[in-house]
Structures are given as structure tokens and as C-alpha cells.
Amino acid sequence: MNYEEFNQFCGSLPATTHIVQWGNSHVWKVGGKVFAIGGWSKDKQPAFTFKTSERNFYFLRECEGYIPAPYFANRGMKWIQQIDSHHEKDDDLQYYLTESHRLVSLGLTKSKQKELGLNQEIS
Template sequence: MDREAFNRFCATFPAAEHVVQWGNSDVWKAGGKLFAVCGWADGRDAFTFKAGDIAFEVLQERPGVRPAPYLASRGMKWLQQFNDNGLTDAELKEQITLSYQMVTAGLSKRKRAELGIPDPQPGPDGR
């Protein structure tokens, strides 16, 4: 995935907001909450997303994926794909989708309704 494809994909989420900050990074938020970032690592696009507990542990073992600089160093479970050896485009899209869902699930029901964000769907365990 390149930066242009990343931005097109992130723009498809309800209430997704794009800002450019942090040294020309493309930053995506929903309801004011960060869900994905495309910045640079060693002169290449690097994609950062929030991860669940298991994904955080498992995916950081993959080549080209690491705990996200700054965010993970503060105890948050964010990962960064920093080179092409990481996730496939489909896997990266899946992780960005999950990041969006985790972030928007934390918004109040009222805020989600105001923004047109669907209520979270229960997972396989009913939660």
C-alpha cells in the first residue's frame, strides 16, 4: 500500500477526519480520536494503527512490523508497518479497520449517533 491508497482507504470510514501534522504525516481520526497514521520511517511510508492485545503481541514478531514509536513507548498498543516485508495490503486494511472499530467503540453512543458511526458489533464472545 502506498500513501495515496492509504488515504483513499481511511476516507471510506464514517466520520473519518484527515489532518496533516507531525512532520507532514497523514493523520486519520474519528470523533477526534486517532485511528491511523501514515508517516515516514527511513525515507519510506510507515503505517501506524491501534492493535488489540493479541494482535499487538503476534504482529510485532513479523518482519517489517514493530511497536509504534512514541505511542507504544507510552504503554499504548499501537503498531507500525515500516517496510514492505510487513503485512499484505489486505492485512493492513484489516488492521486499520479494526483500529477504527476499537477507537469508535470508545465513543459514547450519543457521539457515534451524531457522527453517523454504527454501533459496535459484538465479537464472537458476545462482547
């Protein structure tokens, strides 16, 4: 995945906003809270940072092409950075970005979730 594809995918998720900040990184938010970052690569290759569940954090940090996210993981936060952006990993990245969006949106207040039309139970 490249940054254009990353931005297109993140923009397709509900109630998202995009800003370029933190050294020209593509920062995606839901309800004003960050859920994905495209950037911060040390070798000019695309790198993607996202929030994970505790289980996925411990799993991914042991997988080739993933590292605990700089600036996040060293503060005890469960964020991972994908540093291997080969197209074979695009489906996995889309899954983890969607999960990050879900996890961050669940941390919003119930009123904010309702305002944004997120996490609504279907009756």
C-alpha cells in the same frame, strides 16, 4: 500501499477526518480521535501506524515488517507500525486499519457514536 492509497482507504471508512500534522504525517481520526497515521518512517519508505487489540499487538510485534509504534507503544499503548509496505501486505493493512477505526470508535461516547452513525446495532 503508498500514502495516496492509504489516504484513499482511510477516507472510505465512516465518519473520518484527515489532517497533515506531526512532521507532515497523514493523520486520520474518527470522532476527533486518531486511528491511523501515515508517516514517521526512518528510511523514507511508507510507514503506517495503527491501534490494535492486545492480542494483535503481541502477535504483530513478533512479525517481520512490524514494530511497536514509536511514541505510542513506549507509553503502554497498543499501537503498531507497519514498516514494510509491500503490496502483498495491503490486505492485511486494510484489515488492521479497519480494526483500528473500530477500536477507536468504540472508545467514543455513546452519544458521539450515535451522532456519527457508528457502531449502531441492527434490529
